[in-house]
Amino acid sequence: MADESLAPLAELLPAQTELNGPHLEGLAAGELRLQHCTQCGAYQYPPESFCFHCPSTDLEWKAVDGNGAVYSFIIVHQRYHPAFGDRLPYNVAVVELDEGPRMLSNVLDVEPDAVEIGMRVRARIETLGDEGAALFFERAAGA
Amino acid sequence: MKQLRQRYCIVGVGNTPYGKNPGVSALAHNVMAIHAAIEDAGLTTDQIDGVLTKAPTSTFPMLWAPRVAEALRVVPKVTGTLDQAGASNIGLIQYAIGALELDQANYIVCAYGDNPATGTRASYARPRGDSVVAGLFGAPSSYAMIAQRHMHEYGTTHEQLGNVAIAHRHHASMNSNAHFQDPITHEDYDHSRWVAEPFHLLDCCPVSDGGAAYIITSEERAKDLGKPLVYIDGIGQGHPSWDFFRRDDMMTSGAKVAGEMAFKSAGLGPKDIDFAEIYDCFTIVPLVTIEDYGFVEKGEGGAFYEDQRTHVGGEFPINTAGGLLSETGMPGTQLVVEAVRQLRGEGGERQVEGAEVGLVSQQGGIMTTHATMILSNGGA
The missing domain is CATH 2.40.50 (OB fold (Dihydrolipoamide Acetyltransferase, E2P))
Structure with a gap:
């Protein structure tokens, strides 16, 4: 169900980077994927190479x-x-x-x-x- | 914590015309304001040995303070530009006090000047990173998000937000240098266009050209100059940091931490303050701020602004020259200048009778940074 009035937003989409890649690929596949800390269990957005809560670097991507x-x-x-x-x-x-x-x-x-x-x-x-x-x-x- | 009382003074204040100054660069606004402050203090430019600045919001150049020093033909012992947005103007004073304490400078000028009204203002509507498709542009939108939540939690009303705009404009109507001087009514407020609901245009400060500056020195040196003494009694900072909408409590500003620190370093409390100059980029900000300083309970900021309680002549005057909302949209420097003038008894028509202790409150970003200063005239 494409909403035509949203179409002009395409030019504002962020460039894909090492960090946001899995999130953007998730959206393209119709899924919301967030980083999940394997140490403290927190979910986070925006993506980073460390956990904002604990600050482990052991993060995985999960669909929510x-x-x-x-x-x-x-x-x-x-x-x-x-x-x-x-x-x-x-x-x-x-x-x-x-x-x-x-x-x-x-x-x-x-x-x-x-x-x-x-x-x-x-x-x-x-x-x-x-x-x-x-x-x-x-x-x-x-x- | 050490007390600061009566060791350092603000000895000179100066400013340019506020509003639209076509053809006057950001650099020229700094130079004009600093020259006015030097003259006000009874000093000469060659006595200035510290130059501290907040960078112009509209362009944010590198190595700004040395450029300002060069334009003044001053070779400073102390210089630098602080990046705390609107809280920088007090943060700079903490830096100045450090240099004075070490006897490494004698007269330090802190300045801000910019020309976003007639120059560029592209940086004012920056979109937000990866979330730009959401369409949150400009500072009004973010502060409106805080206002909406405050209205929801505490029952703050449009009428109360309107009271802030009207009260500060009332003071600006007694300030011939203010960007906006015509008094406004609730009808004007209600009929001003929506920018980002719940904000009308009159909930937002203007984009103004202008410069302002002040000079800090020791009490000993201040006594040799001609002006009534204005002491820096207390100072503090507190920075909520991060994106406003990711904070646990979006409605508590850095005033809580910065205020406690400033009151402690002054050995004073909220009841000792005669008037306040409070950062008011949007109407919601003074409400949140007076709550966080403890002038009122959390959630009661809106009610406090009723019955002209904050007018000069009222129980607790706030923003006696019009603040950001009406005097100038400049990010905070003007608030220090006005507090000093009040404590010297130079307020004219808008003078707070018997003013001995004033509080200056600054914040920056989206309630990201905060700084507080308590000034007094020692009962002079």
Whole structure:
């Protein structure tokens, strides 16, 4: 289910690096993959070569369900970048995943004033352009 | 912890016009403000032996302080540029005190100047790394995220945020150098356009050109100069760090740690403070900050701003010259300048009667850094 208004975001996708590669490859495969510390068990994003919590360097990549709740959000009315021009006003949400990390993203398919702090959401991965994909969220079933 | 009381003074303050100064470079803003501070102190340029700067936000050049020193024709013994964003202006004073304590400099100038209103401001809307597709641009968006959570947790209202904008503008209406001087009402506030909801345009400080500077020296040297003494009684820093949305508590600023440190080094507490100059890049910031300093309980910042309690003549005046929201969007230097003027009794129409102890609060990034300074006039 491609959302056409998101298409201009393709040009803003991050370049693939040694560090973010597994995360981006996961999104391209339709999966949310996060780093997981084999020592302390914490999940983390953004990726690093060490654990922000313990700080072991023994990290593995794991797919997660991508369920979480809105921690805070805003509704952007100002046109900061042409890629967002057609979507104004749009929400930006801080989503706290059940696994712990907080992600900066958008809750799709809701009216701007329908987003609430505490609202349950689930990951929704959208393909952008030919090869890219990005993480968004949508209201969880029943939320 | 050692006490700092009455050993070091701010002896000269100066600033350029605030607002739009086309054709005046960031370097020129520094030089103009420093010359004004030198004149205010009754010094001459050749007596300045320390030059400390906060780098211009709009361009962030390397080796900035030596460039400013060169432009002043000063060969300093102490120089450097501190990267703590808006908290740098107090951080620089801690650096200056260290050099004075070691007798390695006598008169140290701290300065900031920039021209983002008429020059470039590209750095103000930087997208955020790998999350740029989320569309979080500019400082207003990030602070609005903090405001939204504060409103949710503590019931802070738009009307209370509006009170902050209105109160600070009220003070700017008595400041002929302020970027914005026309008083505003709740109607103006409510009708100003949304930038990033819950922020209206009037929740946000302007982008301003301007420069400001101050000179630090020992009490002994300060006594030989003509101006009323303004002592640095307490100083402290505390830095929440990291991306704001990844902090455990997004609504607690560095004011908690920095404030405790500053109060301890001054041997004072919140009840001893007569007025405050508080970093107010957005309306939510003074509310969070006065809570974290302990002037009010957590969550009660919004209620405190009611009933003109923070106006000059009120119970606890805050941002007597208009702050970032109205005097100038400059990141913090102007707050030190205004506190010194108040303690010298130079506030004119906006003078806080009987002001003896003032608190200056600065922060930078997205509540990433924080510094606090307590100034007094020794009851002069």
